[in-house]
Amino acid sequence: MKILVTGFDPFDNDKINPAIEAVKLLPDSIAGAEIIKLEIPTKFNVSAEVVKTAIEKYQPDYVLNIGQAGGRFAITPERIAINLDDGRIADNAGYQPLNATIHEDVATAYFTQLPIKAMTRAIRAAGLPAAVSNTAGTYVCNHIFYQVQYMREKFFPNIKAGFIHIPFLPNQVVARPETPALSLEDDVKGLTAAIRAIVERDSKGDIETVEGTIQ
Template sequence: MKILVTGFDPFGPDKINPAIEAVKRLPDTIKGATIVKVEIPTIFNKCAEVVHDAIAREKPDYVLNIGQAGGRFGLTPERVAINLDDGRIADNAGYQPLNHTIHEDGANAYFTQLPIKAMAHAIREAGLPSTVSNTAGTYVCNHIMYQTQYMRDKEFPQIKAGFMHIPFLPDQVTNRPNTPSLSLADDVRGITAALEAIVEFDGKADLDTVEGTIA
C-alpha cells in the first residue's frame, strides 16, 4: 500500500506552517504502508497541479492532504469538500477568489472515502484531541480537498482521498492570546495515528460511532 501525504507551505503572516513541517517528519513506512510526502503551495489551482502530478507519478492507494486551521483545538479529519472558493485573504500568489465555482462540471460537494471516524478515534487513543469536522472552509484547504476528489471522480477512480486540519504550533500563538496550539511532535504523532487507522481500515467500513461535535 502507498499513501500520498501532502502539506501546505506557510501563508499569510506566518513564517511556518505546521502542515508541511509535520508531514516532513512522518515515518517513511507506517504499518507496512509506504508514505510519500509532498509539499504543496498555498495557491489556488497550483496546489492541485502539484497533487495531480504526484498522483500520476506515485500511483498511491490513498491521498491525505494536511492543512493548518488556526483556532481549532484538535486534529480534525474532514467529511466533505464543497465546490466553492471564497478566500478570506489572498493566496501566496496574490489571488483572492470570491464566490468562485471550482469546477462547473463537478459535484456540488464530494465526501471523503477515508475512515474519518476511525481516524479521529485513533488520534484520541494516542492521547490527542480529535473530532470529525463537517466543514473544510472555503480557502485553499477546501480547494485541494475538492480538487483531489474531482481528480478521483474524473481521472483516478482507484484512489481514496481526504483531508485533515491541524492546529497552530505554539510559536504561532505567542501574539494570538487564548488561541489553542499543538506541538509539532504531537502533530506528527496524531497524523501517524490517523494513517495507521487508514491502513487498518483498508477494505473495511468506518466506525459506526459518534466522533464529531454538535456544531
C-alpha cells in the same frame, strides 16, 4: 500500499506552516504502508496541478492532504469538500477568489472515502484531542480537498482521499492571545495514528463501511 501525504507551505504572515512541518517528520512507513511526502503551494490555481503530477508519478492508493486551521483546538479529519473558493485573504500568488465555483457542472460537494471516525478514535487513543469536522472552509485547504476528489472522479477512480486540519504550533500563537496550539511532536503523533487507522481499516476490507457514532 502507498499513501501520498501533502502539506502546505507557510501563508499569510506566518513563517511556518505546521502542515508541511508535520508531514516532513512522518515515518517513511506506517503499518507497512509507504508514506510519500509532498510540499504543495498555498495557491488556488497551482496546488491541484502539483498534486495531480505526484499522483501520476507515484500511483498512490490513498491521498491525504494536511492543512493548518488556526483557532481549532483539535486534529480534525474532514468529512466533506465543497465546490467553492472564497478567500478570506489572498493566497501566496496574490489571488483572492470570491464566491467562485471550482468546477462547473460537477458535484456541489464530495464526501471523503477515509474512515474519519476510526481516524478520530485513533488520534484520541494516542492521547490527543480530535474531532470529525464538517467544514474544511473555503480557502486553499478546501480547494485541494475538492480538487483531489474531482480528480478521483475524472481520472483516478482507484484512489481514496481525504483531508485533515491541524492547529497552530505554539510559536505561532505568541502574539495571538488565548489561541489554541499543538506541538509539532503531537501533530506527528496524531497524524501517524490517523494514517495507521486508514491502513488497518483497509486491511480489513471495510474502509467504506458505515462507522459508529463518535462524540
